Amino acid sequence: MKRYLIGRIGQALLVLWGAYTVTYLILYLLPGDTLSIMLSASGMEADGLSAEDLAKARAYYGLDQGLWQQYADLLWRALHGDLGHSLSLNRPVTALLAERLPQTLALAGLAIVLSLLGGIGLGYLTAYLQWRPLKTALSRLPSLGFSVPVFWMGLLLIQVFAFGLGWFPATGSNGFDSLVLPAVTLAIPSAAVYAQVLQRGFQGVWQEPYIVTAFAKGLSRAQVQARHGLRNAALPILTLVGLQVGNTVSGAVLVETIFSRNGVGRLAQEAVLRQDIPVVLAIVSVSAAAFVVINLLVDLLYPYLDPRISHCPKVS
Amino acid sequence: MTHRLSLKHLLASCTLAMAVAGCSPQAETDAGQTLNIAFWGDNTTLVSVDPFQVYWLEHRVLLRNVVESLTDQDPLTGKIIPWLAQSWTVSDDALSYTFTLRQDVTFSNGERFDAAAVKTAFDSNKAFAGELPATFGATYLAGYDHAEVLDPFTVRLVLSRPNAGFLQATSTTNLGILAPASYALSAQQRSLGQIIGSGPFVLEHYTPEVGAKLRKRPDYAWPSANVANRGAAHLEVVNISYTPEESVRNGLFLQGKTDILWPRNPFSEVDLKLLQSKGASIQSRSLPGPALNLYPNTRNGRVLADRQVRLALQKAIDRSSYAHTVYNAEFPVVSGVYDVTTPYFKAQGDKLAYDPRGAERLLEDAGWHTGSDGYRYKDGKRLSLRYNLSPAESAGDVLVQDQLRKVGIDLKLNVLTRAEWVAGNASGNYDLTSTYMTRADPIILQTILDPRAANSATLATNTYEPQTLEAAKALFDRGITATSDAQRAEAYGQLQDLLLDQAAAFPLYERVWQAATAPRVQGFRWTAEGFALLNDIQVKQP
Numbered sequence: 001m002k003r004y005l006i007g008r009i010g011q012a013l014l015v016l017w018g019a020y021t022v023t024y025l026i027l028y029l030l031p032g033d034t035l036s037i038m039l040s041a042s043g044m045e046a047d048g049l050s051a052e053d054l055a056k057a058r059a060y061y062g063l064d065q066g067l068w069q070q071y072a073d074l075l076w077r078a079l080h081g082d083l084g085h086s087l088s089l090n091r092p093v094t095a096l097l098a099e100r101l102p103q104t105l106a107l108a109g110l111a112i113v114l115s116l117l118g119g120i121g122l123g124y125l126t127a128y129l130q131w132r133p134l135k136t137a138l139s140r141l142p143s144l145g146f147s148v149p150v151f152w153m154g155l156l157l158i159q160v161f162a163f164g165l166g167w168f169p170a171t172g173s174n175g176f177d178s179l180v181l182p183a184v185t186l187a188i189p190s191a192a193v194y195a196q197v198l199q200r201g202f203q204g205v206w207q208e209p210y211i212v213t214a215f216a217k218g219l220s221r222a223q224v225q226a227r228h229g230l231r232n233a234a235l236p237i238l239t240l241v242g243l244q245v246g247n248t249v250s251g252a253v254l255v256e257t258i259f260s261r262n263g264v265g266r267l268a269q270e271a272v273l274r275q276d277i278p279v280v281l282a283i284v285s286v287s288a289a290a291f292v293v294i295n296l297l298v299d300l301l302y303p304y305l306d307p308r309i310s311h312c313p314k315v316s
Numbered sequence: 317m318t319h320r321l322s323l324k325h326l327l328a329s330c331t332l333a334m335a336v337a338g339c340s341p342q343a344e345t346d347a348g349q350t351l352n353i354a355f356w357g358d359n360t361t362l363v364s365v366d367p368f369q370v371y372w373l374e375h376r377v378l379l380r381n382v383v384e385s386l387t388d389q390d391p392l393t394g395k396i397i398p399w400l401a402q403s404w405t406v407s408d409d410a411l412s413y414t415f416t417l418r419q420d421v422t423f424s425n426g427e428r429f430d431a432a433a434v435k436t437a438f439d440s441n442k443a444f445a446g447e448l449p450a451t452f453g454a455t456y457l458a459g460y461d462h463a464e465v466l467d468p469f470t471v472r473l474v475l476s477r478p479n480a481g482f483l484q485a486t487s488t489t490n491l492g493i494l495a496p497a498s499y500a501l502s503a504q505q506r507s508l509g510q511i512i513g514s515g516p517f518v519l520e521h522y523t524p525e526v527g528a529k530l531r532k533r534p535d536y537a538w539p540s541a542n543v544a545n546r547g548a549a550h551l552e553v554v555n556i557s558y559t560p561e562e563s564v565r566n567g568l569f570l571q572g573k574t575d576i577l578w579p580r581n582p583f584s585e586v587d588l589k590l591l592q593s594k595g596a597s598i599q600s601r602s603l604p605g606p607a608l609n610l611y612p613n614t615r616n617g618r619v620l621a622d623r624q625v626r627l628a629l630q631k632a633i634d635r636s637s638y639a640h641t642v643y644n645a646e647f648p649v650v651s652g653v654y655d656v657t658t659p660y661f662k663a664q665g666d667k668l669a670y671d672p673r674g675a676e677r678l679l680e681d682a683g684w685h686t687g688s689d690g691y692r693y694k695d696g697k698r699l700s701l702r703y704n705l706s707p708a709e710s711a712g713d714v715l716v717q718d719q720l721r722k723v724g725i726d727l728k729l730n731v732l733t734r735a736e737w738v739a740g741n742a743s744g745n746y747d748l749t750s751t752y753m754t755r756a757d758p759i760i761l762q763t764i765l766d767p768r769a770a771n772s773a774t775l776a777t778n779t780y781e782p783q784t785l786e787a788a789k790a791l792f793d794r795g796i797t798a799t800s801d802a803q804r805a806e807a808y809g810q811l812q813d814l815l816l817d818q819a820a821a822f823p824l825y826e827r828v829w830q831a832a833t834a835p836r837v838q839g840f841r842w843t844a845e846g847f848a849l850l851n852d853i854q855v856k857q858p
């Protein structure tokens with residue numbers, strides 16, 4: 001087990017390093033260099049300046065190093081906890097993340113909780129119901145939930161619950177009230193996936209011999225589903241939760257824009273557009289780290305939830 | 317003519333309509349003296365409210381109420397009028413400007429406004445421009461050499477080379493005077509909101525992408541003649557918020573949660589009708605500076621090197637249907653290279669008339685003949701133009717594409733990211749491109765079209781054929797070294813003629829800035845540069 005753990009942590013570090021390097025190279029390969037974007041932002045373009053002025057501007061923004069030198073410099077400092085300085089926001093990236101990350105974590109956390117409640121609830125209900133028309137209707141719902149575009153759902157929720165009913169604020173990131181609509185928006189596609197997977201899971205599980213045995217012991221349908229069905233049918237959801245962390249970061253880009261929230265998703269999108277390399281690298285590293293850690297936890301949890309799975313070689 | 321709306325616009329209009337359906341009459345009683353302004357998204361590329369660096373229009377609105385300038389500009393006549401300076405004289409060679417300052421002005425931190433403070437401000441700006449020559453304010457400061465403090469309230473600003481726009485520059489937010497304490501801070505600190513001015517409001521905080529809060533300064537008493545209210549502002553607090561999503565921003569206004577809805581782009585007709593039906597007043601002002609022009613690439617043997625083709629392109633654009641279908645029936649039709657609010661603007665509507673038959677004739681004469689697909693060909697090559705735009709095409713771009721198709725020109729809308737767009741301009745990989753700047757002085761065109769001063773020297777060079785470039789440079793020089801109004805009017809008049817006669821610029825529409833104000837907002841007035849002085853505004857029950 002210890003050996004397995006060390007191996008997995010080594011793998012995780014490799015993934016982090018890979019994500020960091022690939023992101024850096026992609027940003028570097030994008031057309032238009034950071035300097036000309038920065039100059040253009042301040043109302044000037046690089047070809048309008050003399051070579052001397054250009055060198056001054058390059059030094060001012062700290063862009064006077066080569067590709068690999070800059071990479072090594074950034075990586076070395078990142079390893080020491082210094083994620084660098086944002087070029088256009090004029091602030092250390094760590095301070096920026098400290099300010100923005102809680103917003104996105106709260107949003108993602110609530111979204112994951114809501115999607116699990118919604119998804120498992122719907123899947124469970126669909127499996128329990130026996131009245132055919134309703135069962136069919138409910139089993140079609142996940143496809144709908146997954147097909148509706150996130151931005152449209154967000155706008156719809158704002159119209160109904162913020163402008164129409166006035167229950168929640170439409171924009172901002174102040175308090176729990178302002179978190180509800182964005183979290184619901186972000187939760188819907190994931191909930192749809194969970195519900196779909198769980199419905200399929202139950203379809204398979206109902207055919208298993210141990211279900212027949214459970215019925216034979218005289219248990220009711222509700223008892224069989226709760227004690228024997230759910231635990232077996234729900235296993236794939238654990239894997240999906242790990243994958244959803246990635247979806248929340250990409251979903252946050254849209255949701256945070258629609259709801260004018262000041263989180264990491266929006267920061268990521270803007271940083272990419274302005275080629276603010278230190279900021280993008282930091283966000284990619286943090287989300288890759290979250291992704292890797294959660295998936296590692298999921299893998300470690302499996303043996304406890306399902307004794308048939310083991311990470312240690314079996315002695316036979 | 318087919319007027320294609322993008323999906324996004326359609327969606328925005330639909331949701332807006334839904335917002336109204338779900339709307340209930342507002343019962344605002346405690347609106348008090350707080351004004352809420354909603355702008356579109358914040359500038360995320362250059363995050364700064366440092367007056368000298370800022371080009372972002374919305375930030376200049378904010379700064380106009382926090383930071384004051386030596387002079388102000390009359391929005392009706394464009395004349396420069398006293399503000400922090402009571403009077404001034406300009407030497408005959410137009411190289412030294414002597415300002416007599418008001419003696420009753422203090423900064424919000426208690427520091428006295430005097431000649432030394434003016435010198436500190438101008439010298440600090442010059443030093444910053446030396447460090448970062450690309451900064452926007454540098455063009456306003458062009459030629460500034462040093463300041464002499466003649467007595468505590470008289471200061472002489474000395475230029476090393478003529479700059480006919482300098483007096484106007486002293487009226488702008490870009491050369492606003494901050495308290496000496498602000499210049500002791502770093503540019504980064506100023507950028508993030510540590511701005512101390514002498515204006516009627518104090519910048520309490522600025523949170524990038526979220527908003528800003530201004531609080532009234534109770535002891536304020538030195539406005540320029542542009543303001544009716546001679547004392548402290550009526551408003552206690554001004555909240556500014558940045559809402560990138562259009563339908564959400566509009567919805568907040570219709571809900572009564574915003575008093576002034578102030579997006580960057582003019583309202584569409586659907587939105588306009590809706591806002592007016594809710595009792596909102598629409599405030600409009602053409603932003604001084606160039607109109608929204610397309611600039612051609614006439615170099616390296618590209619299609620638009622042929623003046624006949626450029627003139628045909630000019631005739632093939634229907635500007636009145638642009639103004640009336642993309643915007644609304646009252647929207648002004650562009651009638652020159654500059655917007656009408658720019659000093660020395662020359663109306664040239666006759667040169668911009670829609671004449672598709674004339675365009676076809678010119679193209680025939682230039683050897684471009686219609687092929688079987690309706691587009692024109694010459695030597696087997698299609699008459700195709702690459703129009704670089706960023707970040708997305710507008711309904712207007714699609715409309716122009718359609719208008720040009722009718723005379724056989726294939727306009728390719730080449731949608732790029734900002735970075736690619738900048739690279740495209742620098743490398744000359746385009747046939748048409750577009751950019752704008754706002755300043756109430758014709759000199760601003762030099763930052764676009766004079767290769768010696770332009771942001772993009774490539775764009776500025778490519779706009780003209782070689783012989784035209786020399787003529788344009790000479791006119792820019794005459795304009796900036798002129799010492800009398802008549803000389804400036806003549807130089808800039810000829811320049812505007814040159815640009816249209818040579819088809820070196822293709823005006824599309826007047827850059828009108830619109831704000832919707834709720835019925836309870838009274839006293840909204842534009843400044844010369846298209847900003848607003850909030851100390852005249854009152855929030856009352858209508």
